[in-house]
Amino acid sequence: MELIALAFTAFFIENVLLTQFLGICSFIGVGKKRSSSLGMGLAVIVVIVLAAIVTWTIYNFVMIPLQIEYMRTIVFILVIAALVQMMETLIKKFSPSLYKALGIYLPLITTNCAVLGVALTNIDQSYSFVEMLVYSAAIGFGYLFVMYIYAIIREKLEYNPIPKAFQGVPIAMVVAAILAMIFARFGGII
């Protein structure tokens, strides 16, 4: 039951894009088209979960015994960069079609704050292994969900007359504000 609450909170109430503001760069850039938002979202889910597992394990079984917790920022970013690089090579080798779909988004993910942010949050909240898995997966799916809805709205916006000053990023921000308003209401459920 607690795990369900945790997943619900991570998915809706503390949505990574609309409440925590992690990964906004990709939100503005990639959230223009449905196909690319889907590709980016899937890639982010895989990387967030894998990175969370690896960083959580390293932190709890290597860094705490050695008392080098203060090194976590350096270690985590290197782990994530290496992980993304490895994934890219593996996917390229074993599944060229998947590489075609996700390949171009993978390099972007290293600097996606959502990945490092979730890895750090897992540590700050001292989640257990299972909680960490549930939280990271829920955050990843929440990212995909909001990204996709956002892309649908922005595709429709293309056909609407928008004041000249609001074209591009400003109107995208106003749309995000309205989405954030909707998601904030989910807080009343729990």
Place this chain on the structure above:
Amino acid sequence: MTAKENFFKGFIKENPLFVQVLGTCPALAITKSLENAIGMGMALLFVLVFSNLLVSLVTVNPKIRELVMPVRIPVFIVLIASLVVIVEMVMKAFVPVLFETLGVFIPLIVVNCIIFGRAEAFASDHKPLESVIDGAGMALGFTLAIAIMSLVREILGAGTITVWGEAALDLHFLYDFLGIQPIDMFLKPVGAFFTFGFILAVIAAIENAKKAKLAAAAVKGGTK
């Protein structure tokens, strides 16, 4: 480009937040009070000045440059991350409350696009001194931008201006005088997106007006 132009280009012409739209995550998340914005700006100033200096130092010598350039991304990441760890430790020791409020966004300076962007676009092919000036200008430009955002959000949302700790200005008398309440929404995520969107729209409107004026002037000049 003179040193002065190099320094001031980050403020308006190439403002990292409002013109290049980089570093949006911290700009939306921590602009609830002016104090946060100043703290974040100072942390970024330290990291950006020193990362630009170090990046420029390791790429200025042609021989070392040859070694570094093929593996520059991991090298830059380690340099930046080390600087961020220093900032984390200093802030934890001297401004623990602010460190707590800014939370995960201090370690996340590592993946801030402004820092990597400046390393790639400027510091890796300019002299150390120029790179330091560029870094300082860009970081102060970013600080200015988030300070404007947090001023709008804090005045409208909380009715105060918190400069640093106790040094705060209470504007509630103004609200009482007008007989209205501060709008809580501006302190919520909704307010962050709205404020950012409207500031960008205002800037775009000014740009458009300038362009229209220039175009009109050109037409006038042509007919003469």
